[in-house]
Amino acid sequence: MSKKIKLLLVDDEENFVNTLAERMKMRDMGSEVAHDGETALEMIKDGTPDVMVLDLRMPGIDGVEVLRKVKKAHPEVQVIVLTGHGSEQDQEICMQLGAYEYHKKPVDIDRLVKSIKGAYRQKMEDVMVAATFAQAGDFDEADKVMHEGDKK
C-alpha cells in the first residue's frame, strides 16, 4: 500500500468536489476531478483510477449511468457513491450495479477515507486473484472475479 491511491471524484458541485480533492491530496491520495458524467467517462479512457467517488444527480449523463458504463468497461475500478439525493431505491440499484459503498452527503471525511481505502484493498485483491487465474490460463474465472462485484 505504498503506492498512492488514484482517485477520481465526479460531482457537478465544483465547490464541493474541488475542496474534497484538496483534502484527499492532503491525505496522500492523488485526486482527479470531473464535473459531469461525460468528462468522467473520457478521463477513465485515458487511464483508470483505483477508486471513483461518484455523485448521482448530475446534468447530462447521470451517476447511475456512469456507474453502469464504468463497471462494464472497467470492472476493476471500485466506485463509491456519494450523493445528497439518494433514495433507498437508488441505493439498491447502485449496489446491484456493483458500487462498493453508498454514502449520503454530507459525509464525515474519516468515514469516506476509510471507505476509499477499503475499496482500494478490494480492487487489489480482485486484480491479484484474477491475475492468478489468468496465469493458470483460466480466463473465464478471472473474468468472473472481476465482475463479481456486479452481482452483489
Next chain:
Amino acid sequence: MRKLAALIKHPLRELTSDVDDAVSPERYTTLRRNIIALMVAATLIPLSVMAVLNYYEHQNAMAREIQNPLRVLVNKTKNSFELFLAERTSTVSLIASAYTYAELADEQKLARIFSVMKREFEGFVDLGLIDEHGTQVNYVGPYALAGKNYADQRWFQEVRLKGKYVSDVFMGLRKFPHVIIAVQHMTEDGRTWILRATLDTRQFERIIASMSLEPDADAFLVNTQGLLQTSSNNYGKVLEKLTFPLPPLTFEPTVLTMIDPLGREVFLAYAYFPEADFVLMAAKPRSSSLKTWYTVRGDLLFIFVAGVALVLFAAMRVTDALIRRMKEAEDRRELALREVEHSQKLSSIGRLAAGVAHEVNNPLAIINEKTGLMKDILSIQPDFPAKEKLLVQVDSVLRAVERCRGITHRMLGFARRMDVSIEELDLTELIRETAGFLANEAMHRKVDVQLDLDPELPRIVSDRSQLQQVFLNLLNNALAAVADGGSIMVSAQPDEAGVLVSVKDNGCGMSDETMKHIFEPFFTTKKGKGTGLGLSITYGIIKRLGGDIAVESTQGVGTTLTITLPKGQREALA
C-alpha cells in the same frame, strides 16, 4: 378490502361524495322507523284482514249452526199444529156432511157422535148444532149452552161467509182458553146449518212441549193481533198481548236476531200459518247458544294479539340488527376514508420534507468539506496564538453540520416510509428511532422515557412506516397523558405468536367509559387539539398487519397499551 381498494383508486371522488352524505343519527332514526313501519304494515295488514274475516266467518258459521235446528224445529211444530187443526176441522166437516140436520138435531144421536169423536180425537170439549139464525139447536158438552143465540158473534159471521172457520184462542162463555171449529153445511133444499166444536188448548201446550226445548228457550203460539195463544215463559200468559211486536209476515220458517223485552239477545224463529190466524214462535237466547263461539272468539283474539306482539318484537329486533350493521359498515367506511386521507396527507408532507432535505444536503456537504479543509489546513500549521481557538470553532461548525445531517436524514427516512411496503424489520431499531423523534419534547418536559427492548426480539415481517406511525401515535398519547416529570416505559418481548410491545405511562389514566370508546374514530379527550383519529388509525393498522391492540387503564394511576404483532405477514396479506 375491496372497498378500501376502490377508495384508494378514486380517493378524491370518494372524499367529496362522502362529505355530502355524511350520516346523521336522525337519518338512522328515520330509517329505523320506516323499516319497522313497513315490516309491521306488511305483516299486520294481512294478519288483521285474516283475523277479521275469520271472526265473521266463524260467527256466521256458528250462528247458522244454531239457527238451522231452530228453524227446522219451528217448521216441524208448525206442521204438527196444522195437521192437528186440519184433522179436527175435517172431522167436524165429515160429521156435518155425513149426518142430516134431523139426525144432528136429535139430542141422543149427537151425544153418541160426540162420544165417538172424543174417543178418536183428543181435545174436543163440546159439539153443537146451530141453525141459520144463530140459535144453538142442539148441544153436547159440559155446559148448558142449548138455545143460546150466536147470531151477533164474529165467528158466526165468518163461518156464514167462508163455510169453515177456526177461531183464535179465546175465553168466551166457558171461562177457559179454547178454540172453535165451525163448519157450515147446506142441505139440498137450501137450508143451512152450522156444526160447531170446541177444542181445548191443552193440546196446543202438548204440541209445544213435544218440541222439548232447553229451559231458557221459549216457544209459543200467537195470533196475528199479537195475542198469545199459548202461555210463554218470558213474554206473557195466554191471551195476554205479546211483549214485542210481531215480525214481518212469512209462511217460511225464518230466524232473526233481536233484543227481547228482557234485554237478552235472542234468535227468534217463527212462521205464520197460511190457513189459520196463528204465528208459531221459538226464542232462544244467543248467549247460551254461543258459548262455544265465545271460547273460539277468545282463542282467535289471543292468537291475534300474540301474533301482533310477535310481529312487533321481530320487526324491532330485525330492524335494530339491520341498523346496527349499517352503522358499523358506515363507521368502518368512514374510518377507512380517514385513514386514506391521513396517509395521503402524511405522504405529501413526506414528499415535501424529502425535497427540502435533498436541497439542504448539497450546501451542507459544501460547508462540511470547506470546514473540513480548514481543519486539515489548521492541523498541519505550526502553532500560532489563535490556533486552538480556531480549531474549536471549526469543530463546532462540523458538529452543527453533523446535527443538520441527522435532521435531513430523518426527514428523508420519514418520506421513504410513506411508501407502503412489507419488509423484514428490526422492531427494536424502529422503536428507538421513533422514540428519538419525541426525545426533545420529553427532555423539555423532563419526562423519563425508558426503553426496555429484549435484545433477543425476533425480526418481524411488517410495514415499517405504518408501524412507525403506530408507535408515534402511542408515544404521543403517552406524552400527552403524563404530567411533566412523569415516566413512560416502552417494552418489547418475544411472544409465542410474534412480538409483544407495550407502552406504559404513569399519566392521568382514563375511566371505563372512555376506555370503551378510545378506538372509535373522532373520539378525543384532548379537547380541540386532537383529531380523534390517532388511536383509531392505530387500531386499523394493527388489525391490518394481523396484530391486536389492548388497553388497560386505571384513573390516576396510568395507562398501558399493549400491541401484539405476528412474526410473518402471510395471514394478514392473504
